[in-house]
Amino acid sequence: MSTPTRAPERGPGGGGIATGTKRRGDGLFRGTATGAGVLILLVLAAVAVFLVYEALPALSPDAEVDGGSLTAYVGPLLFGTVLAAVIALVVATPVSVGIGLFISHFAPRRAAQGLGYLVDLLAAVPSIVYGIWGIVVLSQWMVPVYAWLTDNLGFIPLFAGPASASGRTILTAGLVLAVMILPIITALARDIFLQTPRLHEEAALALGATRWEMIKYSVIPYGRSGVVSAAMLGLGRALGETMAVALVLSVSNVVTFNLISSTNPSTIAANIALNFPEATGIDTNVLIASGLALFVITFLVNFAARWIVARSGAKA
C-alpha cells in the first residue's frame, strides 16, 4: 500500500480535500473496538491459565483423589455432563423448531406475537427457579412415567430401571435443561425462518405446494445451518448449567446409560457448585481440573458448531 499524498493545508472554507481532523472519530472507534477485542482475549487467556495452574497439582499422577485417580473421578462427571446436555438437546431442538415454525409461518400475526413474547420471557427466568420447579414439580410428575417406562419399555437399556422413587434422575435433569435452552433455540430459529427469501417460498407455492410443503422445500433448507448453530448455542448453555442440575439430581459417581434409576452421574458444573465450598487442599485442585475439562468441552462444541455452519453455509 502506498501512503496517500496529503493535500496541502488550507484554512477553513478553503475548499480543498479535508485532511487529518475528520478521521479522529474513526481512530477513536477503531481504538476502542480493538481494545475491547484484545481485552476479551486476555480475559479468556487469563481464565485458561488460572485453570491450568490450579489444576496442575491434581493432574500429577501421584495426586490422591477420591475414587482412585483423576480420570476415575472426572470421567463420570464428564459423562454425566454430556449425557444431560445431549438429552436436553434431543428434546429441545425439535420442539424449538416446531414452535419457531409455528410462530413464523402458521400462527395468525397476533397470536404469533404473544407466543414470541412468552418465549422471550421464558429465557429471562433465573435458572434457580427452573431448578426448584424441576425438583418440586417435574420430578413428581415423572415418577409414574418412569415406573411405566421400566414396566413397558424396560428391555431398552435406557429405561432398564429400577425406576427412581423420587424422580430425581438424569432424565429429569435433562428435561429441565431442555426447558431452559428451549427459549434461546426457539428465538434464533424463528428469526432465521422469518428471513427465508420470499422468492424461494413463492417458488414452492407456485408449483402447487401446500403450506407445509412450502416449508419443507424452502424454509427448512434455508434455515438448516442456522438451526444447527442455534442448537449448538443451546448445547453450550446446557453443558455449563449449574443450579438446576445441582438441585434436581440425586447423584452417585457412576457411568450408566440407564436414564431413570436412582443412581445417576452428576455433571461437572453441578458437582463443583455442591462441593467447592467445603473443599480443601487437593480436592480444590481436582474440582478445578474438572472445570478445565468443561472449559475444553465447551470450546470444542463451539468450534464444531462453527465448522458445521461454515461447511453447510458454503454449500448453499
Add this chain to the structure above:
Amino acid sequence: MSKLIDVSDLNIFYGDFLAVEDVNMTIEPRAVTALIGPSGCGKSTFLRSLNRMHEVIPGARVEGKVVMDGQDLYDKDVDPVSVRQHIGMVFQRPNPFPTMSIYENVAAGVRLNAKRMKKSDLDDLVESSLRGANLWNEVKDRLDKPGMGLSGGQQQRLCIARAIAIRPSVLLMDEPCSALDPISTLAVEDLIGELKNEYTIVIVTHNMQQAARVSDQTGFFNLAGVGKPGKLVEIDSTSTIFSNPSQKATEDYISGRFG
C-alpha cells in the same frame, strides 16, 4: 391442454389499497397474451391474481371472477393449491431451489403433487421438460449439480422447465427476460413461441419489441396517477395495438410519448 380464461370485474386489493380496478378480459387458449404498461400500474399484481398467488401476501384480496373451464377460480370450494398446479408461474428473477440439484428442481413439482412415479418415468419427464425449455443439451451431463451453479439465463430456463414439468394448462411469466442477456432472452422468446402450441401463455414485459415479437394479443395497463388504481386501458390483437390502437393513451405509451 391449454385453456381459455375469462376475467370479469376483477378488483385487486392490498389491504385497503385498491391496486387494480375493474379488469375485464378474455385470455385466448394456445396463444400468447402480453401485458404492458408503466411501472406500478399493476401488471404483476394482475398476473398473480390469475393463479391465486396474490393472496399469499398478508392482507391481499381479490373481488370479481376469474373463470377457467366454466369454473370460477375464486369460488369458495376451490383449493388455491390445485389452481396453482394448473396455472404455472415463472418469476422475474430466476428462483431455483438453492439446495437442490438440476434434476431435483425439475422433479420438485411432481414430487410435491404426491404423484408416485417410477424412476424411469421421472427421468423421462425431467428430460422432456428440460428439452421443452431448451436446456437439455447444456445440462444433460450435470443433472446432479446444484441448480444455482447455472448462469442466470440457464437458471431462468430451468425455472421454466420446472414449471412445465407439472404439465399446467396455463403459464404465467412475469418479466421472464428482464434479468437476462440478449442471447438468453432470444432463447426464452423462441421457447415461448414453441410453448404456445401447448399452453396458454400470459407474459408481462417492459420490452415493447418483445411484446410485438412474441404475443398474439396485447393488453395495455395504465394508471391515472400516484395512489390511483391501475386499469386495463385496452386489449386487442398485437398488430392492432401496435399499429392502430383505439385509445390515445395506448398510442402515446407505445410511441414513447408517455407522461
